[in-house]
Amino acid sequence: MDTVHACFEEKIGEVLLPGDVFSFRLPESGDGSIKTGPGLRRNGEEVQVYKSGILRHKQPNMYWIDSQQRRVRVLDSHHVIGIVTAKSGDIFKVDVGGSEQASLSYLAFEGATKRNRPNVQVGDLVYGQFTIANKDMEPKLVCIDSCGRANGMGVFGADGLLFKLSLGLMRRLLAPQSEIAKDLEKIFPFELVVGMNGRVWSCENMTSQQRQTLFKRVAEGSL
Amino acid sequence: MSNQEKKTKKLSTKYYYFMQRGLDAELKKQLDEEEKRIISDEHWFLDLPELKAKENYIIEERSCVPCEDLVYGRMSFRGFNPEVEKLMLLMNTHKEEEEDEEEDDVSRMETDITDEEMARRYESLVESMRNKFAKKRNRSTVTKSEEDVNCNVVGDQPKKVFLKPQD
Numbered sequence: 534m535d536t537v538h539a540c541f542e543e544k545i546g547e548v549l550l551p552g553d554v555f556s557f558r559l560p561e562s563g564d565g566s567i568k569t570g571p572g573l574r575r576n577g578e579e580v581q582v583y584k585s586g587i588l589r590h591k592q593p594n595m596y597w598i599d600s601q602q603r604r605v606r607v608l609d610s611h612h613v614i615g616i617v618t619a620k621s622g623d624i625f626k627v628d629v630g631g632s633e634q635a636s637l638s639y640l641a642f643e644g645a646t647k648r649n650r651p652n653v654q655v656g657d658l659v660y661g662q663f664t665i666a667n668k669d670m671e672p673k674l675v676c677i678d679s680c681g682r683a684n685g686m687g688v689f690g691a692d693g694l695l696f697k698l699s700l701g702l703m704r705r706l707l708a709p710q711s712e713i714a715k716d717l718e719k720i721f722p723f724e725l726v727v728g729m730n731g732r733v734w735s736c737e738n739m740t741s742q743q744r745q746t747l748f749k750r751v752a753e754g755s756l
Numbered sequence: 757m758s759n760q761e762k763k764t765k766k767l768s769t770k771y772y773y774f775m776q777r778g779l780d781a782e783l784k785k786q787l788d789e790e791e792k793r794i795i796s797d798e799h800w801f802l803d804l805p806e807l808k809a810k811e812n813y814i815i816e817e818r819s820c821v822p823c824e825d826l827v828y829g830r831m832s833f834r835g836f837n838p839e840v841e842k843l844m845l846l847m848n849t850h851k852e853e854e855e856d857e858e859e860d861d862v863s864r865m866e867t868d869i870t871d872e873e874m875a876r877r878y879e880s881l882v883e884s885m886r887n888k889f890a891k892k893r894n895r896s897t898v899t900k901s902e903e904d905v906n907c908n909v910v911g912d913q914p915k916k917v918f919l920k921p922q923d
Contacts, residue, residue, distance in 0.1 A: 537813075566813045566814065566815050567813060567814050567815065568814075568815045568816075568817050569814060569815070569816050569817060570817050570819075570822075570823040571817075571818060571819070571820050571823070573816075574816065575814045575816055580814060589823070591823060591824075591825075595817075595822070597817075597820065597823045608818055608819045609818075609819070610819070610821075611819065611821070612828075612829045660829070660830065684843065684847065685828070685830045685840065685843045685847070704820060704824060704826065707824075707826040707829065708824060708826065708827075709824075709825045709827055714831065714833075718833040718834060721834070722833055722834030722835060722836040723832075723833055723834075723836050724830075724831070724832045724833070724836045724837045724840060725831045725832070726829060726830050726831070727829045727830075727831070728829060729821075729829070736836075737836070738836070
């Protein structure tokens with residue numbers, strides 16, 4: 534296993550291009566495994582890079598490529614912000630920024646029953662989680678977890694602004710010790726919802742004077 | 757005669773065994789074995805040497821969430837939305853607990869209630885349940901006995917029972 538890790542270690546922090554290969558002979562009886570994250574793919578006994586970016590490592594055995602992109606990746610159990618576009622029968626069609634619209638059943642909300650329908654209108658914002666998300670099937674969203682609790686998911690945001698970010702910035706916002714979030718916190722109280730599809734919704738309560746002073750500060754570059 | 761009976765029984769059980777209620781255990785075994793043999797003969801299988809499945813040492817993970825330990829998506833700062841702040845604490849500590857279970861129990865002790873509180877709660881719970889199920893006449897005696905610190909059970913007054921008229 535150590536030879537395998539050594540093979541990766543010399544490239545940590547370096548820029549790799551698609552087509553770069555890590556080839557090593559897998560040990561016959563290994564006690565340990567390697568986890569490859571996004572950007573790395575297993576090809577027989579080799580690990581190939583398929584995205585350009587920097588190789589990162591997390592203890593004890595996780596390697597992935599840190600790359601920039603704007604296109605949304607629809608993946609299982611990701612929390613995303615969706616916009617309800619249509620209501621057809623028992624399901625809502627939700628736009629999550631992917632190639633297809635996701636379907637969200639009206640029973641997938643906390644406390645929803647056939648008689649007690651959730652109050653969701655076309656144009657609402659929903660924060661939900663994918664249950665089915667692969668390239669072969671229509672993506673499916675739910676707003677409850679496996680125990681049936683909402684955990685913050687569901688319709689939100691009657692007021693506030695929604696805008697799109699690149700996925701890299703979104704990941705920086707959601708990083709555990711995010712500097713951006715800390716800096717923003719110092720400025721004013723606000724609420725932020727970040728979806729893994731690159732969408733961010735924010736809401737704040739500032740008076741117009743506060744806003745003007747803030748804009749002045751930004752214009753001066755003193756933030 | 758008995759032989760013939762047995763034979764007929766055998767014959768009939770062979771074709772109508774599903775209609776018989778009580779089959780001999782041996783007979784049943786025999787029939788089962790025959791069935792299995794017939795079925796396994798009809799099964800087709802590849803005449804290849806056994807291939808051992810290679811153990812996968814490389815596990816592919818498609819999402820970046822576990823790689824970078826991304827936190828929960830809903831955030832609230834400076835008390836803008838107190839519910840979301842509570843959620844943040846809940847979801848992020850839940851994630852931490854999942855990760856390092858070997859971590860000190862210090863953080864967990866804060867969220868748990870102390871033993872004393874637990875004992876107090878149970879005490880009051882037991883009392884209220886007892887009260888609930890005590891019959892109306894006994895309810896006053898139950899509450900009286902609880903007031904005594906040492907819980908000395910004072911003799912109850914004789915229970916009032918229906919007295920039959922003596923006539």
